[in-house]
Amino acid sequence: MRNKLLIAGALCVFAANVSADSGFSIDILAGNAYQKTEIQDLSFSGSSLSLGVRTAYAFNDYLAAELSYIHYGEVKGSYHFDGDEYKENIESSSINLGLKGSFPIQNGFSAVGRLGVSRWDYNVKETYSFSPGETLKFGDEGIDLYYGLGAEYRASNSMRIALEYTYLSMGAELNNVDFDHTVGNLALSLGYTF
Numbered sequence: 507m508r509n510k511l512l513i514a515g516a517l518c519v520f521a522a523n524v525s526a527d528s529g530f531s532i533d534i535l536a537g538n539a540y541q542k543t544e545i546q547d548l549s550f551s552g553s554s555l556s557l558g559v560r561t562a563y564a565f566n567d568y569l570a571a572e573l574s575y576i577h578y579g580e581v582k583g584s585y586h587f588d589g590d591e592y593k594e595n596i597e598s599s600s601i602n603l604g605l606k607g608s609f610p611i612q613n614g615f616s617a618v619g620r621l622g623v624s625r626w627d628y629n630v631k632e633t634y635s636f637s638p639g640e641t642l643k644f645g646d647e648g649i650d651l652y653y654g655l656g657a658e659y660r661a662s663n664s665m666r667i668a669l670e671y672t673y674l675s676m677g678a679e680l681n682n683v684d685f686d687h688t689v690g691n692l693a694l695s696l697g698y699t700f
Contacts, residue, residue, distance in 0.1 A: 533560040537693025539578040545685040554579025570606045595631040600624040620654035646678040
């Protein structure tokens with residue numbers, strides 16, 4: 507977690523130190539992440555608060571390269587096996603590198619599309635009813651594609667606000683068991699162009 511905070515801070519410092527009209531921008535994101543984990547016959551899902559920071563360089567009015575860090579929050583689930591209850595706390599995050607395409611509509615509004623790669627982290631804390639004080643921790647990390655759609659409104663030359671949806675599917679493994687974890691993140695972003 508400390509490394510992720512350092513990356514987010516570095517993104518902010520880098521964006522803040524570039525010169526005016528440089529094509530660089532920074533966005534702050536807050537939203538709702540719907541997360542779902544499917545392991546064999548088990549499924550856990552829920553929504554959590556997502557927070558993120560993103561920096562970008564616009565090549566022109568239509569195409570930009572982006573780098574972001576998004577923490578998708580924590581989802582809790584439970585299941586029963588052989589009369590015992592198992593509780594899961596699932597937490598995920600990603601560092602994303604990709605491209606943003608903007609398609610101007612009118613009066614400052616644009617449709618936006620995103621595509622890129624995510625370096626994701628997936629972590630689980632598991633507790634058991636038969637062993638109340640014990641917590642097991644598992645995790646995996648990997649790289650997968652993400653994509654997204656959204657709408658953006660440019661309030662001025664430097665300020666913009668956007669509503670966006672991004673989707674990421676993590677193909678992971680815990681204790682030699684393959685599973686899928688998907689994140690659908692609906693977020694509001696506030697951006698500043700330098």
